[in-house]
């Protein structure tokens with residue numbers, strides 16, 4: 001390629017992105033990819049979504065949403081503006097920008113499973129053409145974009161930074177938080193080369209209010225991990241404080257609320273029944289794995305992981321003690337778990353500690369049911385199965401259980417009614433502030 005052509009390729013792409021004439025393909029129509037696709041569509045771009053899940057593709061093309069906090073009207077609006085979904089990767093050739101939002105889980109050895117990311121890239125490579133940008137949004141260890149995606153993109157003879165462009169721009173979605181939408185969450189962007197960064201900024205600046213450039217894809221990857229590790233470590237700290245406070249008969253939630261009145265130098269984190277969701281229990285271990293390559297141990301991460309991982313068992317032992325004090329064994333007791341989503345006001349059960357708690361209780365012989373207004377039927381999960389439907393919380397139903405275990409503090413639970421009728425509540429979220437004969441904090 002001549003120098004003029006190289007410049008032309010990049011400049012033409014930047015122009016098309018800035019003028020919203022570019023076509024955007026988003027790969028992975030999940031919690032991250034779908035809102036982003038809708039945002040691009042709302043801002044007037046031509047957008048398509050690529051996903052291997054045909055049910056999701058069909059739903060989107062019918063104007064339906066499968067994510068509770070994304071209303072169907074938003075999908076319908078996007079469809080009216082020309083948004084379509086497909087499982088046909090050849091459409092990638094028509095995109096100017098391809099944004100990858102596929103899962104990055106851990107494998108059974110708790111090591112990074114990059115197969116979704118690398119598999120996606122392998123599917124895209126045959127359709128790459130000069131003048132395209134690929135941006136990875138999936139959370140991953142520093143070096144992934146450079147070591148895994150760049151060689152794949154260059155395998156067809158293109159040069160990244162000249163013919164094609166490559167960025168890493170981590171997602172910062174906070175599902176269920178009404179204070180932020182995709183556009184109002186500042187977005188980090190790192191480019192594989194300075195030209196890649198220029199293209200990346202043009203890609204995001206039209207749809208996100210504030211895009212924060214960083215010097216490399218590795219910095220962008222590490223930034224996302226720091227954000228999530230910061231949460232995991234601080235949650236580990238308050239979970240440890242919870243155990244200490246419990247032994248000392250001090251209410252840890254009262255302590256945190258009091259500490260949070262300090263106007264500087266303290267950020268409140270809240271203890272709970274364990275970590276959940278696709279990010280906090282998983283992402284730190286991407287760094288742990290990569291650090292080993294450098295002969296380093298991630299001691300804070302592993303310690304926090306150990307403490308957080310022990311929480312479901314700790315909560316179950318608090319329940320067992322509380323039942324014991326009432327002359328009952330766990331075995332044969334009827335226990336209702338309140339909330340199986342991993343956090344309040346969402347319908348996402350991935351890695352939810354509630355599910356582990358349900359399994360621990362069943363293993364001890366309890367008869368377990370759940371109530372979660374956001375999850376009417378226990379969903380299909382890879383490693384867990386309960387043939388259950390959410391129980392309606394009538395006074396009669398509440399009274400019928402030996403214990404209610406509050407695992408997820410959804411706003412829609414009627415806490416006064418629960419408190420009035422429950423024989424025993426084991427509260428792992430600090431919802432019930434007052435000491436009370438039927439409430440045990442866990």
Ligand SMILES: NC(=O)c1ccc[n+]([C@@H]2O[C@H](COP(=O)([O-])OP(=O)(O)OC[C@H]3O[C@@H](n4cnc5c(N)ncnc54)[C@H](O)[C@@H]3O)[C@@H](O)[C@H]2O)c1
Pocket residue numbers: 027028029030031032033050051052053056101102103104116119120137138139140171172173174175278279
């Ligand atoms: N959910 C969050 O709140 C959140 C926040 C920040 C970052 N992230 C990160 O974003 C990434 C995506 O997370 P998510 O929550 O959107 O996951 P998700 O499971 O909701 O969605 C991923 C989608 O990718 C699809 N997919 C899988 N393999 C594919 C392939 N080869 N080609 C096309 N589509 C494929 C799946 O069918 C699914 O629809 C992860 O790396 C996650 O860590 C998630």
